[in-house]
Amino acid sequence: MATGRTHRPANRSRGIPEATVARLPLYLRALTALSERSVPTVSSEELAAAAGVNSAKLRKDFSYLGSYGTRGVGYDVEYLVYQISRELGLTQDWPVVIVGIGNLGAALANYGGFASRGFRVAALIDADPAMTGKPVAGIPVQHSDELERVVRENGVSIGVISTPAGAAQQVCDRLVAAGVTSILNFAPTVLNVPEGVDVRKVDLSIELQILAFHEQRKAGGEAVGGGVLPQTTVGRDESTDQGPDGDMPAVMPA
Amino acid sequence: MATGRTHRPANRSRGIPEATVARLPLYLRALTALSERSVPTVSSEELAAAAGVNSAKLRKDFSYLGSYGTRGVGYDVEYLVYQISRELGLTQDWPVVIVGIGNLGAALANYGGFASRGFRVAALIDADPAMTGKPVAGIPVQHSDELERVVRENGVSIGVISTPAGAAQQVCDRLVAAGVTSILNFAPTVLNVPEGVDVRKVDLSIELQILAFHEQRKAGGEAVGGGVLPQTTVGRDESTDQGPDGDMPAVMPA
DNA sequence: GTATGTGAACGGGTTCACAGCA
DNA sequence: TGCTGTGAACCCGTTCACATAC
CATH class of the missing domain: 1.10.10.10 (Winged helix-like DNA-binding domain superfamily/Winged helix DNA-binding domain)
Known part of the structure; x- marks a missing residue:
């Protein structure tokens, strides 16, 4: 106006x-x-x-x-x-499920940034029966068996995967089958998803490797590549990444 | 050859x-x-x-x-x-310190991808005295007071910040003053660093917001923008991000 | 024949610089 | 006068397609 x-x-x-x-x-x-x-x-x-x-x-x-x-x-x-x-799209409510409640999953569940932006943690899912019922960030963890039900009942369209790499694809498939169409993947694996499903990936070890590259340049060649780099943010990149799964260990037990 | x-x-x-x-x-x-x-x-x-x-x-x-x-x-x-x-630069050893050992810090400490790629967790630092001495991933947590000493004695050039947003800049300043020249920042704050220091940032809530944007398009306008998006990876982006600190809560206590 | 290595075309994003409007 | 809004120039990265080498 x-x-x-x-x-x-x-x-x-x-x-x-x-x-x-x-x-x-x-x-x-x-x-x-x-x-x-x-x-x-x-x-x-x-x-x-x-x-x-x-x-x-x-x-x-x-x-x-x-x-x-x-x-x-x-x-x-x-x-x-x-x-x-x-x-x-933050004026609407986005229920999300977090699958894989290890340290990382717990960190995500406790992350204030979610709630403050229209994201609501609808459920926490973990494959370990010992975790079932244990409250994390005030929300009781549910067993993997409940995954499909939880997704459907809450109308979840965004899923967060914080399982080990080995479990990620399977979890992804189940999420997608249940109706999830956007996935935030923390497992160091590339996920295969059908058309129409959006995947974003956060890979901690890749970030460190990129830092190491620049660090090496600083020490070695007297700023060979050309000195100081601007502050970089994790952001969009359009490489359709894939990768053989189960290469490096992940953060926590599924 | x-x-x-x-x-x-x-x-x-x-x-x-x-x-x-x-x-x-x-x-x-x-x-x-x-x-x-x-x-x-x-x-x-x-x-x-x-x-x-x-x-x-x-x-x-x-x-x-x-x-x-x-x-x-x-x-x-x-x-x-x-x-x-x-x-x-992965053929050499990169000692890293992780500052802020909450859920996220612990997840990072336990992350196998670090060790398997030439990265060695030289120390875990947390401001909470109650954490001091507690072993996380087999490494005893040290108090913040030790930060400078640890960085110097181990020749650490890469630091990971997983503190709440409010503490991040201060931690960053101390890391840099002690000799760290590359920082991986998980706190939802933009860090001000002197020339020559490289910062990469991972911001969980931003990733979710980007997903929400696309999710909204799928539901609303029948794939208005043009249908299916390729799988996206967190990667380089050259926005020199900055931001007022202390906006959203972070993962754990410093 | 087969798969690499790369110049050239293409496209998206950033920066410039100024026209347009309060 | 001051700051927004934007065409145009510029730059970087991706894609194409083929010459090159095994």
Whole structure:
């Protein structure tokens, strides 16, 4: 709003670039912090600094959403929080199940960032009978046998896999069969999924290996590749990764 | 080796593309699996399938390392494992410290993928005195006061931060002051680091938000943006992210 | 014949720089 | 005047397709 012609879709018509989508949560976090400090408006410059990107990129990103700023003034914080939340689909409730409640699964269950963003841990699942009934983050762990029922009854469409690599594909198959269409995979394995299922992967050892690469350069060749690198974030990458499963051990017992 | 002119640097001269570096660990994992099955050689096609990329990309990636294949035959598995390991700097020992031993820190300490790739957990550090001395993954937790000493005595250059967001920057500053030049950050905060320090960030809630975005599209607009997305991996992204700290709660007590 | 290695075409994303609007 | 919104230039990475070598 603001201008005469009410906020129109602008470029919004179809498809926000993937790179932009990956940054929206960053902006949202920065905006939320501003909102909590009751800051009414921000300039692209300020917000960009807070989110760690440059202002041109931020403005371009926002232009894909529509014209939500006011020239000469900046952006309305609350309004933007709402718009980005809506765009990301965070205005609705997303029940998620976490499968594999070892240290990592427990960490995820306790992670405040989930609840604060429209994500609700609908269930914790583990294959170990000894875990059944044990409360983690206030939620009793359920046995794997319950997986399909839990997914169906809660209308879960997002599943988190934090099992060992060896169990991941099987868990994935069951989640998908039960109706899950988005998976966040922490197991160091590539998952085979049917068309229409979206998988994102977080691989701890890969991150460390990338750091080691750069670290080696620093020590060895006097910054051979060209000195300092910009701060890097785990983000989208479009390699359709696959990989032979069961290569390296995973975090916890299934 | 293979050809007359011994394996020369090829394009290797300077700088392997960041995107390629991010995929090397993937190839390495696939190759390690093949190696364990005693497979002597692989074609780019086979290896690409195992690593989940297309063969052209894989060949291009390898071309940056040098000419390690044999036309008409493929790549020698063992040889490639060695070359990639060397390129990534995994032939040397990388002592790492993990700061913040909550569920996530413990998960990381127990993560087999670290040890199996030249990474050695030199120390576990936590601010909670109650944790001091408690063994996690067989390593006694040390108090934060020991941080500087531990880093110096072990020549640690890579630090992992798994503290709550509020403590992350301070921990980061101390790590850097003590000599750490690469940081893997799990706290949902952007870290300010001096030039020359490399930071990679893993943010769980951002991954979920990106999934939610796509999930919303599936349900709402009949695959508005264009249907099925390729499997996505956390990887390099070059947004220099920053962000106001202390927005969302983190995984465990410092 | 077969599979690698790579120049060239292509495409997406970032940056620039300025027009447009409050 | 000040800051947003955006076309255009630029850069990096992916894909194509074929020459090259075994």
